[in-house]
Every structure is written in structure tokens, then in C-alpha cells.
Amino acid sequence: MPPTLAPTDLQGFILTRHWRDGPDGTELEFWLATEDGPKKVVLTQQISVAFMPARHLAAARAPLAALQGLEVKELGLKTFEQEPIVGIYVRRFRDLGKLARALQPLGIALYEADVRPHDRYLMERFITAGVVVRGGQHQGSTITDGRLTPTPSWRPMLKVVSLDIETSATGDLYSxxxxxxxxxxxxxxxETPVDAAAPVDFRLQYCPSHQEMIEQLNAWFALQNPDVIIGWNVIQFDLRVLQKTADAVAVPLLLGREGRPIAWRTHPGRQGYLFAPMPGRLVIDGIEALRAGMWSFPSFSLEAVSQELLGEGKDIGDAYDKMAEIERRYREDKPALARYNIRDCALVLRIFDKLELLQFVLERAQTTGLQADRFGGSIAAFSHHYLPRMHRLGYVAPNVGDIAAKAFPGGYVMDSTPGFYDCVVVLDYKSLYPSIIRTFLVDPVGLAEGANANANANASVDAQTGLVRGPQGTLFSREKHGLPGIVTTLSLARDDAKRARNQPLSQALKLLMNSFAGVLGASECRFFNPKLVSAVTLRGHEVMKLTRAFVEQRGYQVIYGDTDSIFIWLKRAHPNEEAHAIAADLVQRINAWWTRKLREEEQLENFLEIEFDTHYAKFFMPTIRGSDVGSKKRYAGLSVDASGKEAMVYRGLEMARSDWTPLARQFQEGLLLRIFRGEPYRAYIADYVQAMLAGQMDALLVYRKRLRHRLDAYQVNVPPQVRAARLADAHNARLNRPQQYQRGGWIHYVMTVSGPEPLEARRARIDHNHYLIKQLKPIADAILQPLGESFLTLMTAQEVLF
Known part of the structure; x- marks a missing residue:
């Protein structure tokens, strides 16, 4: 229920958070979006805390005495090893880091010293993003020393600006x-042209110098005061160029609220990758938001995404035409360049609107507890939810690295039975790993409690009744645990979001829940434990194996399974309605069986729930290329929904992979579709090959591959895309234009009789035989083999190769 609000209470949504140490303690700063506009909440004289084993107090006397304002308290908390701890309270957060470093040579651990104070403040109050500010001193848009409490349901109306820049080939800022x-x-x-005609739907303001451009940009942000900046590669390119330009002309770039600068910082694990935090404003990159939401595109360029989602894109062609045209427009037609520039902004806004990206980002923040423009961060999100609940259960968290990294079992993938099938239904366990956590009470605290109970009772029968047995001898407490409750809350919230058709919230909750098992298996996480993650994954193996046995006892055959999905061949063709009914009956029987089995054998409540996913009227599972063994994670099928609507589905095949040519993907799709529909396919193969060899399909022969490293990094093994990129940049150098591939990127090339050549510098004729042998033959053989045929035999019979 929403909180009861006093007249002075203010609801808000946290945009940004920051901390700083001062002489009187740590100060926290939260910028909120509220109905009354942006507000800054400042909390002064905050105390920071870490935890230390009580038995080390005497040995740590000297490092502790060196800290001013230190307070040591007994808290009744303990480590996972049941060792009592004390709380170490300091006025300045950085003192905890100093103390941890001083204690390290003494072999004394300091726990949770790395939890930043603003995160600690929020998590211990169960605040994620929505807050109510109670009390405090109000002065203008600043509230000092108010009290924050959570309000999960309130969402702000945010003012958004889409930002985009254009530059010269050498990086000079044009617009x-x-x-x-x-x-x-x-x-x-x-300079403003004498005959300048103003665009009709936006203002075009000329600035005679870069200094004035930056000053006008700062003034625009101060006047318009947006909450959110969105763009495409907006941090790594646009804001970087703006900062570089501002630095070059000695004008501060002040895009944060209160005219404050960007606090640039580097990513610790990704060289050259930057973050651009600024007070009071979110910066959301469209590419990062799409990836965080698990949207997938062959290319994440603005052109590719806008074409796929909106059916339109930019009005300038490839990379070379684009730069040349930008240069021409800047010299000859600046209003045209301005229209091109503002169009990119409009495309980004429309993509955000179509996919509800901003709503997803806000729901993700409310769900995870992370700042809205922080992507990734599944470990931090887990900690945000788990740490305060763990403390209330009487425990403190271990440090990262307390348990050495060790391999553990992954998801269960069954061996497949390759071939063509009529009538395959796919059943899928809903959120399998979160459901295992809920059902079998998998939990860090629960594992510690189980180990302690087992040790103290010498594994007596009485002690075991309060425990759940897990894989590899693990034991989990039935009564004392935190993670199952967290998952239950999130799962119920997702059900509510689905009923309300709130797709952004549903997706955010799903992604958070599904990340939990991975977090327990991440060595960078303080809760990493191979026994914990194995208790989830190995239980998943058991669930899938038992499900397979259940299905096959009823006369059907399981031909494949992957982590949480099981593919069931119904042994003969069935009308679509009948196949759906069989699947529904299996779902009901499997779920009832689990409920009965877990209640009677384990005295556990069942949260495992299998669902009907897909009916494939026709299905194809290939072999591993060059063998008779069935492949994994690769299949194709003709799906039919309850209304009879058909759709081709490809997983892992060349049709679904971007590193095969359009020629191969089109060929595979056409061949499978004809076989699925019982149409003649031999003539299709022959005609396709003949057309390709005759040069009628040259437009489909282009490879598109990514250069993941600098060109000069490839020394020993030089793949075709690198050879093509080197030819392309040599061609660029001869034409005195920028080299495109020195730092990596995507290259388009074809195979010629002289080897790989880029499209922009192709000289030799195309090697059609390469495409015959390397692209068409492998695809055809994989499909023809179960039918008892081969590409070479078929082509010889058709006399295509002669």
C-alpha cells in the first residue's frame, strides 16, 4: 500500500546519488524527480560502518586508535562461520578503506567496508528508487536532513532531451x-550566412566559435533543465567529443544540475570505456538500454535499429558517403546538415517511445535498487536486496575472494536426437532457477545455518528435520533464509505486472530474478560459493531428467532439452488443436506430479511450474557438422499457434547467425521451408546453385564480420576479415580519407579469386566456387543427410556442376 503522506511529505524518484567526506562526517546527496520539479536532498553527518571479528579487537588496537571519532559496538551479528563480530563505526567513509588496508598485514578481515555510504543508506531502508522525503529543512530546491522512506509505486514524469552531434572526419565539432x-x-x-533560411520545425543557431557553442550548450541545459539525456553511443562518442572540445577552448562543460561538470570515470574492466555521471541528470545510451533489456539486433547501429523498428533511417549512405556528405553539407548547405543532425535525435526518441525504453529503465531502477542509468550491475542489485535481509537474520557478508574460484556445473543440456519430425511440442519451466531457489530454499544464510546445525548435532535425525537436503551434501535451513523470500516477492510482483500488462516492469523483474543464480556463481560477488550455485544448477539437472522420464513413461519421446525447456515428439502427426490439447494435458499432469511428490517426499511447497511454449508441426534437429551426433542449441521448426498461424523459427542455425552470408541464410530458409511443406526441393537446390554460379546473386555474397581487436594486433593468425580490412584502409590512405578499421569495427567483404576483398576496394572477380563449397554445400548436407541424400550426389545427378 502507498505510504500515508503528511502535508509536508514529498514523493520522489531517485535520479542520481553521491557521497563525499567532510570534516563533520559523510554527506549524502540524492537528486530526485518530483511533482514539484527536481529536488536535491542532502543528508549530513552520516556514519559509516564495517564489521570485524570480535576476537581480533586486541590485535587491531593500534590501527583502530589511529582513527578519529571511532566507535566499536557489539551487535549480535556473526559471520557465516559463526564467528561473533563487532561493528566499527566511523565518521568518514574513507577511513574504513584505510582501516582495511592497515588490518590486512595482520591477517584481520574487515567485512562490508566497501559498501558505499549512499548505497548502505538506501538498502538498509529497503529503498530502491521511489522515496518519500519526510521533514528536513527546505530551502529552494534543496532539502537538508530529511528522512527517506520507500514508496515502490510512484513514478515520475521526466523531461527528456535527445542529444546528437556531427563532426568532421578529424573529430572537429560541427553541430x-x-x-x-x-x-x-x-x-x-x-558564422551566420547572409542568406540563411531558418528551418521550419527547429531553431538553427550559428556559433562563430567552439567556445560559444559550449557556452550556448551550457545555457540551454541551465534553461531547459532536463532530467534525462538520451542518445546513441552518447557517452562514448557525443559527450566525449563535447568534453574534448570544451577542454580545447578552456570552457567548462557544465551539463549537470547547478551548473556542475561531468564526473568522468573509467570502467575498471573495459579499457577505454567511460562513465559520465553528472549531478541530477540521467544519461541513458540507447544501445546499452537495449542490451540491458535483452533486445537483440544483427547490428546496434542507429541506422540498423531504426530501419528494423521504424521502417526508416538516415538519409546518407555508407560510412564513406556519410562522411563525405557531412563535409559537403557543412561547407555548402549547413541547414541540410542541421536537419540530418536533428533527425538522428528524433529517431532515438521514437525508438525509446516504441520500445518503452525509458519506462523499462525506470522500472529496472525500482526493481534493482541501482541508479537508473547504471546498466549491468547484477551483483550490486543482488547485494542491494540481500544485505539488509541477511543482517536482520544475524549475519554479515563475506568479502570478495573469501572462497577461491572453482568450476561448477552449468545448465543441463540433453543430447539431441537429430532428424526431421512431425508434431513436436516444447514445454518450458517458468523461471526455473528462481523457482528452484524458492522451492528448495537455496540461500547463503540457509547454507550457513544448515552447516552449523549439522556440525552441532553430529548429523542426528532430530537436527535434520529442520533442514532441506541439497546436491553434493549441502543442507539448507527450512526456517532461516532470505533469498527465497526475495524471489517470492519479485515473482508475485511479476505476476501482478503481467496482469496489468506492464511489460517494462515484467521484463525488469524477470531479468533480476534470473540473474540470481548467475550472481552466486560469479567470483566477483561476495556471496560466490560453488556449493550454492551447484545447489541450483544440479537441481535443475534433476528436474529435467525426472521430467523426461515422466514424459516418456506416457509413450512420447523427448528428443532434446536445454536448461529449462524440453522438446517432446508426439510420435505421429496430430491436428494442431489436438497437439495443443496433448501439451496442455502434459503440463497439468507434470505440475500436479511435482506438487504431490515434493509435499509427500520432502515436505516442501512446490513452486516449479512448467508451461506450454510451442507446437512445431514440422521440426528439424541437425547433427554436428561432419558427424552423426545430434547438435545442441541448433534447430528449426514450423510453429503453429492455437489460432493456426504459422511461423518459421530458427535457433543457432546459419539463418539466425550474422557471420554467414545472406546467400546462405536465404538458401537455408528456402530449403527447409520446402521440405517442411512437402514441396519439391531438389529443383530448388539446382536452380539456386545455377543462379549463384551465373552471378545472379552477387548482392547476397557479402560477409559482414566484426574486428574485435586493433588491426595491428593480428600477427600470426590473420582471418579473412582482417585481410579485407587492411586492404580497405590501404585504399583509404591512397584516397586521403580516414582509415576506418585501425581500431576494429565491422567490415563488409567478398571472397574473390585473389582472396578476401572489401566492397569499397574490390578488384578481382568473385570466387563463386568458394560460396558453393563453403556456404551452400555445408548447409545442404546438414539438411539432406537425414533424408539419405547429399549435396554432391544431387548436384551430379542434376548436372549442375558440369
Whole structure:
């Protein structure tokens, strides 16, 4: 239920958070979006805490005495090894880091010293993003020393600006476009032309110097005061260029609220990758948001995504045409460049609107407890939920690295039975790993309690009744645990979100729940424990094996299974309605069986739930290339829904992979579709090959591959895409234009009789025989083998190769 609000209470949504140490203690700063506009909440004189084993107090006397304002308290908490601890309270957060470093040579652990104070404040109050500010001193838009409490349901209306820039080939800033509900403007570098005609739907403002451009940009942000900046590669490119330009002309770039600068910082694990936090404003990159939401595209370029989602894109062609055209427009037609610039902003806004990306980002923040523009962070999200609940159960968290990294079993993937099938139904366990956590009470505290109970009772029968037996001899407490409750809350919330058709919230909750098992298996997580994650994955193995046995006892055959999905051949063709009915009956029987089995044998409540996923009227499972063994994670099928609507589905095959040519993907799709529908396919193969050899399909022969390293990093093994990229950049150098591939990127090339050559510098004729042998033959053989045929035999019979 929403909190009861006093007249002075203020509801808000946390945009940004920050901490700083001062002489009187640590100060926390939260910027909120509220109905009354942006508000800054400042909490002064905050105390930071870490935990130390009580038995080390005497040995740690000297390092502790060196800290001013230190307080040591007995708290009744303990480690997972049941060792009593004391709380170490300090006025400045950085003192905890100093103390941890001083204790390390003494072999004394300091627990949770790395939990940042603003995160600690929020998590211990069960706040994620929505808050109520109670009391405090109000002065303008600043509230000092108010009290924050959670309000999970409140969402803000945010003011958004889409930002995009255009530059020269050498990185000189040409223009800055800003598209917001309050204003649409393009700042253009250069003097105002005498005959300048103003664009009809946005302002075009000329700036004679880069200094004035940055000053005008700062002024725009101060006046329009947006909550969110969105863009495409907006941090790694646009904001970087703006910062570089501002630094070059000695003008501060002040895009944060209160005219504050960007607090740039580097990613510790990704060289060259930057974060751009700024006070009071979120910066959301469209590419990062799509990936966080598990959207997938062959290419995440703005052009590719906008074409796929909106059916339209930019008005300039490939990379070379684009740069040349931008240069021409800047010299000859600056209003045209401005229109191109602002169009990119509009495309980003429309993509965000179509996919509800901003709503997803906000729901993700409310779900995870992470700042809304922080992507990734599944470990931090787990800690945000688990740490306060663990403390209330009487435990403190271990440190990262307390348990050495060790391999553990992954998801269960069954051996497949390759071939063509009529009538395959797929059943899927709903959120299998979270359901295992709920059902079998898998939990870090529960594992510690189980180990302690077992040790103290010498494994007596009485002691075991309060425990759940897990794989590899693990024992979990039935009464004392935190993670199952967290998963239950999130699962029920997801059910509510589905009923309310709140897809962004449903997706955010699903992704968070599904991340938990992975977090327990991540050595960078303080809760990493191979026994914990194995208790989930190995239980998953058991669930899938028992499900297979249940299905096959009823006369059907399981031909494949992968982690949480099971593929069932119904042994003969069935009408679509009948196949759906059989699947529904299996679902009901399997779920009832689990409920009965777990209640009677384990005295556990069942949260495992299998669901009907897909009916394939026709299904194909290939072999591993060059063998008779069935492949894994690769299949195709003709699905039919309850209304009879058909759709081709490809998983892992060349049709679904971007590193095969369009020629191969089109061939595979056409061949499988004809076989599935019982149509003649031999003539199709022959005609396709003949057309390719005759040069009628040259437009489909283009490889598109990614260069994952710098060109000069490839020394010993030089793959075709690298050879093509080197030819392309040599061609670029001869034409005095920028080299495109020195730092990696995507290259388009074809195979010629002289080897791989880039499209922009192709000289030799295409090697059609390469595409015959390397692209068409492997695909055809994989499909023809179960039918007792081969590509070579078929082509010889058709006289295509002669």
C-alpha cells in the first residue's frame, strides 16, 4: 500500500546519488524527480560502518586508535562461520578503506567496508528508487536532513532531451542537436550566412566559435533543465567529443544540475570505456538500454535499429558517403546538415517511445535498487536486496575472494536426437532457477545455518528435520533464509505486472530474478560459493531428467532439452488443436506430479511450474557438422499457434547467425521451408546453385564480420576479415580519407579469386566456387543427410556442376 503522506511529505524518484567526506562526517546527496520539479536532498553527518571479528579487537588496537571519532559496538551479528563480530563505526567513509588496508598485514578481515555510504543508506531502508522525503529543512530546491522512506509505486514524469552531434572526419565539432519537448535546436559552428533560411520545425543557431557553442550548450541545459539525456553511443562518442572540445577552448562543460561538470570515470574492466555521471541528470545510451533489456539486433547501429523498428533511417549512405556528405553539407548547405543532425535525435526518441525504453529503465531502477542509468550491475542489485535481509537474520557478508574460484556445473543440456519430425511440442519451466531457489530454499544464510546445525548435532535425525537436503551434501535451513523470500516477492510482483500488462516492469523483474543464480556463481560477488550455485544448477539437472522420464513413461519421446525447456515428439502427426490439447494435458499432469511428490517426499511447497511454449508441426534437429551426433542449441521448426498461424523459427542455425552470408541464410530458409511443406526441393537446390554460379546473386555474397581487436594486433593468425580490412584502409590512405578499421569495427567483404576483398576496394572477380563449397554445400548436407541424400550426389545427378 502507498505510504500515508503528511502535508509536508514529498514523493520522489531517485535520479542520481553521491557521497563525499567532510570534516563533520559523510554527506549524502540524492537528486530526485518530483511533482514539484527536481529536488536535491542532502543528508549530513552520516556514519559509516564495517564489521570485524570480535576476537581480533586486541590485535587491531593500534590501527583502530589511529582513527578519529571511532566507535566499536557489539551487535549480535556473526559471520557465516559463526564467528561473533563487532561493528566499527566511523565518521568518514574513507577511513574504513584505510582501516582495511592497515588490518590486512595482520591477517584481520574487515567485512562490508566497501559498501558505499549512499548505497548502505538506501538498502538498509529497503529503498530502491521511489522515496518519500519526510521533514528536513527546505530551502529552494534543496532539502537538508530529511528522512527517506520507500514508496515502490510512484513514478515520475521526466523531461527528456535527445542529444546528437556531427563532426568532421578529424573529430572537429560541427553541430550539436538537442530535441526536447520544450525546445528543438541545432547549434552550428560557423558564422551566420547572409542568406540563411531558418528551418521550419527547429531553431538553427550559428556559433562563430567552439567556445560559444559550449557556452550556448551550457545555457540551454541551465534553461531547459532536463532530467534525462538520451542518445546513441552518447557517452562514448557525443559527450566525449563535447568534453574534448570544451577542454580545447578552456570552457567548462557544465551539463549537470547547478551548473556542475561531468564526473568522468573509467570502467575498471573495459579499457577505454567511460562513465559520465553528472549531478541530477540521467544519461541513458540507447544501445546499452537495449542490451540491458535483452533486445537483440544483427547490428546496434542507429541506422540498423531504426530501419528494423521504424521502417526508416538516415538519409546518407555508407560510412564513406556519410562522411563525405557531412563535409559537403557543412561547407555548402549547413541547414541540410542541421536537419540530418536533428533527425538522428528524433529517431532515438521514437525508438525509446516504441520500445518503452525509458519506462523499462525506470522500472529496472525500482526493481534493482541501482541508479537508473547504471546498466549491468547484477551483483550490486543482488547485494542491494540481500544485505539488509541477511543482517536482520544475524549475519554479515563475506568479502570478495573469501572462497577461491572453482568450476561448477552449468545448465543441463540433453543430447539431441537429430532428424526431421512431425508434431513436436516444447514445454518450458517458468523461471526455473528462481523457482528452484524458492522451492528448495537455496540461500547463503540457509547454507550457513544448515552447516552449523549439522556440525552441532553430529548429523542426528532430530537436527535434520529442520533442514532441506541439497546436491553434493549441502543442507539448507527450512526456517532461516532470505533469498527465497526475495524471489517470492519479485515473482508475485511479476505476476501482478503481467496482469496489468506492464511489460517494462515484467521484463525488469524477470531479468533480476534470473540473474540470481548467475550472481552466486560469479567470483566477483561476495556471496560466490560453488556449493550454492551447484545447489541450483544440479537441481535443475534433476528436474529435467525426472521430467523426461515422466514424459516418456506416457509413450512420447523427448528428443532434446536445454536448461529449462524440453522438446517432446508426439510420435505421429496430430491436428494442431489436438497437439495443443496433448501439451496442455502434459503440463497439468507434470505440475500436479511435482506438487504431490515434493509435499509427500520432502515436505516442501512446490513452486516449479512448467508451461506450454510451442507446437512445431514440422521440426528439424541437425547433427554436428561432419558427424552423426545430434547438435545442441541448433534447430528449426514450423510453429503453429492455437489460432493456426504459422511461423518459421530458427535457433543457432546459419539463418539466425550474422557471420554467414545472406546467400546462405536465404538458401537455408528456402530449403527447409520446402521440405517442411512437402514441396519439391531438389529443383530448388539446382536452380539456386545455377543462379549463384551465373552471378545472379552477387548482392547476397557479402560477409559482414566484426574486428574485435586493433588491426595491428593480428600477427600470426590473420582471418579473412582482417585481410579485407587492411586492404580497405590501404585504399583509404591512397584516397586521403580516414582509415576506418585501425581500431576494429565491422567490415563488409567478398571472397574473390585473389582472396578476401572489401566492397569499397574490390578488384578481382568473385570466387563463386568458394560460396558453393563453403556456404551452400555445408548447409545442404546438414539438411539432406537425414533424408539419405547429399549435396554432391544431387548436384551430379542434376548436372549442375558440369
Amino acid at each position: 550539436i542537436a538537442l530535441d526536447s519537448a520544450g525546445d528543438r535546436v541545432v547549434l552550428m559552428w560557423g
